[in-house]
Amino acid sequence: MTVELVVERLKAGYPAGSANKSEPARLAVRGVDLTIAAGQVVAIVGPNGCGKSTLLRAMARLHQPHTGTVQVGGDDIWQLRQRQAAHRISLLPQSPQAPEAVTVAGLVRYGRHPHQGLFRQWSREDERAVRAALTATGVTDLADRRLDQLSGGQRQRCWLAMVLAQETPVVLLDEPTSALDLGHAVEVLELVREVAAAGRTVVMVLHDLTSAARYADVIVAMCEGTVVAYGPPREVVDAALVRQLYGVPADILAAPGDGSPVVVPRSRAAVPAHEGPDAARAAEQQPGRHDSSRDAEQDQPARTGAAGTGEATAKEATLPTG
Amino acid sequence: MTDRATHPAPATPEPAPAPEAAQPAPATGRATASPRADFGSVAPSDSIVLRTGTLSWLLPYRAALVSLGLSAVIAVIVALATLASSTGMSVRASLNGLLGTGDPLTVMLVQDFRLPRIVVGLLVGAALGIAGCLTQTLAGNRLATPDVIGVNEGATAAVVASVVGSSTAMVGDWWLGPLGAAGAAALVVLCAGGAGTRGYRVLVVGIGVSTVIGAVSDLVMSRQNDNTAGGVFLWSVGSLSGRDYGVGEPLALCLLVLVPLALVAGRRLSVLRFDDDMAAALGLNVPLLRGLTLALAVALAGVAVGIGGPITFVALASPIIATQLYGPTRVPIVGSALAGAALVAASDALGRVVAPVEIPVGVVTSVLGGPFLLWVLFGGSSSRKA
Numbered sequence: 080m081t082v083e084l085v086v087e088r089l090k091a092g093y094p095a096g097s098a099n100k101s102e103p104a105r106l107a108v109r110g111v112d113l114t115i116a117a118g119q120v121v122a123i124v125g126p127n128g129c130g131k132s133t134l135l136r137a138m139a140r141l142h143q144p145h146t147g148t149v150q151v152g153g154d155d156i157w158q159l160r161q162r163q164a165a166h167r168i169s170l171l172p173q174s175p176q177a178p179e180a181v182t183v184a185g186l187v188r189y190g191r192h193p194h195q196g197l198f199r200q201w202s203r204e205d206e207r208a209v210r211a212a213l214t215a216t217g218v219t220d221l222a223d224r225r226l227d228q229l230s231g232g233q234r235q236r237c238w239l240a241m242v243l244a245q246e247t248p249v250v251l252l253d254e255p256t257s258a259l260d261l262g263h264a265v266e267v268l269e270l271v272r273e274v275a276a277a278g279r280t281v282v283m284v285l286h287d288l289t290s291a292a293r294y295a296d297v298i299v300a301m302c303e304g305t306v307v308a309y310g311p312p313r314e315v316v317d318a319a320l321v322r323q324l325y326g327v328p329a330d331i332l333a334a335p336g337d338g339s340p341v342v343v344p345r346s347r348a349a350v351p352a353h354e355g356p357d358a359a360r361a362a363e364q365q366p367g368r369h370d371s372s373r374d375a376e377q378d379q380p381a382r383t384g385a386a387g388t389g390e391a392t393a394k395e396a397t398l399p400t401g
Numbered sequence: 402m403t404d405r406a407t408h409p410a411p412a413t414p415e416p417a418p419a420p421e422a423a424q425p426a427p428a429t430g431r432a433t434a435s436p437r438a439d440f441g442s443v444a445p446s447d448s449i450v451l452r453t454g455t456l457s458w459l460l461p462y463r464a465a466l467v468s469l470g471l472s473a474v475i476a477v478i479v480a481l482a483t484l485a486s487s488t489g490m491s492v493r494a495s496l497n498g499l500l501g502t503g504d505p506l507t508v509m510l511v512q513d514f515r516l517p518r519i520v521v522g523l524l525v526g527a528a529l530g531i532a533g534c535l536t537q538t539l540a541g542n543r544l545a546t547p548d549v550i551g552v553n554e555g556a557t558a559a560v561v562a563s564v565v566g567s568s569t570a571m572v573g574d575w576w577l578g579p580l581g582a583a584g585a586a587a588l589v590v591l592c593a594g595g596a597g598t599r600g601y602r603v604l605v606v607g608i609g610v611s612t613v614i615g616a617v618s619d620l621v622m623s624r625q626n627d628n629t630a631g632g633v634f635l636w637s638v639g640s641l642s643g644r645d646y647g648v649g650e651p652l653a654l655c656l657l658v659l660v661p662l663a664l665v666a667g668r669r670l671s672v673l674r675f676d677d678d679m680a681a682a683l684g685l686n687v688p689l690l691r692g693l694t695l696a697l698a699v700a701l702a703g704v705a706v707g708i709g710g711p712i713t714f715v716a717l718a719s720p721i722i723a724t725q726l727y728g729p730t731r732v733p734i735v736g737s738a739l740a741g742a743a744l745v746a747a748s749d750a751l752g753r754v755v756a757p758v759e760i761p762v763g764v765v766t767s768v769l770g771g772p773f774l775l776w777v778l779f780g781g782s783s784s785r786k787a
Binding site for chain 2: 136139140141160161162163164165166168169170172175176177178179180181182184185187188189190192193197198199200201202203205206209210213222223245
């Protein structure tokens with residue numbers, strides 16, 4: 080297996096405040112080492128404030144680490160220029176903001192920006208990459224629609240298309256499913272698997288441990304800035320880990336079929352389900368349920384049309400490795 | 402929810418790339434290499450693609466057409482402004498003056514006063530338009546113009562202050578404009594904690610800074626005798642009266658350098674319309690681009706104010722008008738320049754002709770601009786975009 084992404088002794092943090100900028104008061108990432116093979120899906124999990132977002136931002140060349148390196152294909156991305164780094168790593172932030180009135184095709188075309196220049200404004204490569212990205216994410220039929228008129232689920236697929244059009248070996252996703260209902264979340268995660276099957280490395284921050292366990296090849300569990308567990312989900316996800324990360328007791332079930340671990344937080348019998356801190360925690364583990372009904376209404380006409388393409392490519396994309 | 406049923410989510414997804422999921426697929430194989438044949442080009446629909454070898458360009462023909470239209474409008478404005486007279490000179494006499502066939506006084510009036518003034522007006526307007534377009538894009542806010550964020554006030558204060566030191570009590574030395582503008586911009590950036598702050602911070606700090614600097618200008622003016630103060634006042638509301646090729650030349654040279662830079666920046670600025678994280682992930686050096694663009698905007702606004710005085714609302718209105726004409730998907734550098742040129746030239750001609758005593762162009766634009774600003778504030782421009 081070829082190694083694609085190497086993170087070495089990475090430490091990153093935030094200054095204490097405006098008074099004393101030289102001293103890093105709070106290290107959000109306290110020395111992380113990761114070696115990730117090409118074509119893998121890696122999920123970074125952990126409680127809020129554990130440093131997983133900072134780690135992702137350091138990998139994305141958005142947050143300058145204090146020490147350590149992030150290497151893609153042998154190059155330290157912090158030694159590269161911003162544009163060159165954008166040829167190796169792409170990022171989908173948690174809630175990205177799109178340019179006003181942009182169409183889906185227009186959005187996806189922006190993914191080609193790092194490959195373009197004054198004398199290379201729209202190459203055949205650009206055309207091919209944008210088509211491929213639209214097809215892979217099943218948004219071809221939405222290409223001429225405006226992004227702000229689409230539902231949350233559709234929009235997220237469009238954003239993914241844009242990131243795919245960048246054609247980087249490493250794709251970083253910051254909580255790609257956090258605003259989506261279960262159906263759309265599954266759709267996005269299936270897409271992530273297809274992207275990895277096509278040979279790209281995907282590193283994503285996920286809140287939902289069960290989804291992470293089901294869709295990731297490797298789980299990176301972080302707590303207080305360090306990696307506390309690292310490996311295939313079936314080996315690392317257990318009740319002890321859940322307690323360590325989130326401070327809640329939980330049962331780990333094996334999913335029927337593939338036996339991937341399913342995390343079921345245990346509710347305290349003495350406390351009614353709608354009270355107590357644990358109930359709030361448990362509710363947190365099922366993110367993005369708010370706008371599902373609205374999405375579904377808007378989705379109907381366009382999504383049924385697009386589903387065909389998504390289905391076709393879902394199967395085609397996995398063929399080369401199969 | 403029916404749409405979800407069609408999704409091929411297998412009942413037993415594998416954590417590893419699932420080969421069995423691929424088995425029932427039609428054996429078309431190359432998903433990425435052969436996209437569906439039934440969708441057309443994904444190139445920008447408003448552009449023509451030109452390719453030779455590995456080089457490729459996008460020719461935005463729709464934008465080019467709009468630019469041609471705006472240029473035609475400007476040509477009409479220039480023609481009318483050249484022929485229009487505040488002294489009752491006939492159109493025929495004006496034409497003769499323009500062609501150099503009239504009597505010497507008319508020739509001098511048209512060729513040495515009217516025409517240079519129109520040209521300077523066009524250049525000042527173009528500079529203000531581009532400056533406004535750049536600052537609006539930088540702050541992601543339509544109200545963030547050089548007028549509002551203190552740059553114009555800085556330029557004004559520098560020029561006004563120079564009158565105190567001058568023995569002639571004449572407003573001169575246009576180059577003080579960019580200097581003052583740079584000073585004010587530096588002050589705003591310093592107070593706002595960097596050029597990178599998006600949105601309201603720069604706006605709010607800018608409003609504060611321009612109030613302070615405006616007070617300095619007022620103070621300086623109030624210390625002058627009536628004669629000097631009158632001249633300074635005329636300049637400080639924005640006037641093109643008496644501007645000739647003497648200031649037109651340096652202005653044109655500045656634009657010759659600054660406009661191409663703005664055009665090159667425009668392509669990247671369109672990526673800045675994403676949030677900063679996304680822009681950086683797309684390969685943009687965001688702090689550098691912001692810094693350079695701000696410097697460019699300050700230089701353009703400073704030069705324009707140094708020569709024409711702080712002509713208000715042009716920097717606000719030009720990019721908005723351009724966005725309406727060119728569509729909201731691009732950063733309209735050329736459009737803002739053309740709209741700005743048209744606005745200033747037309748306003749100046751209007752002010753020259755409409756009243757018995759000439760109204761300074763800055764007063765005309767602020768009369769026209771007030772209602773326009775209200776329209777922007779009440780969402781006229783954004784609702785039409787939506």
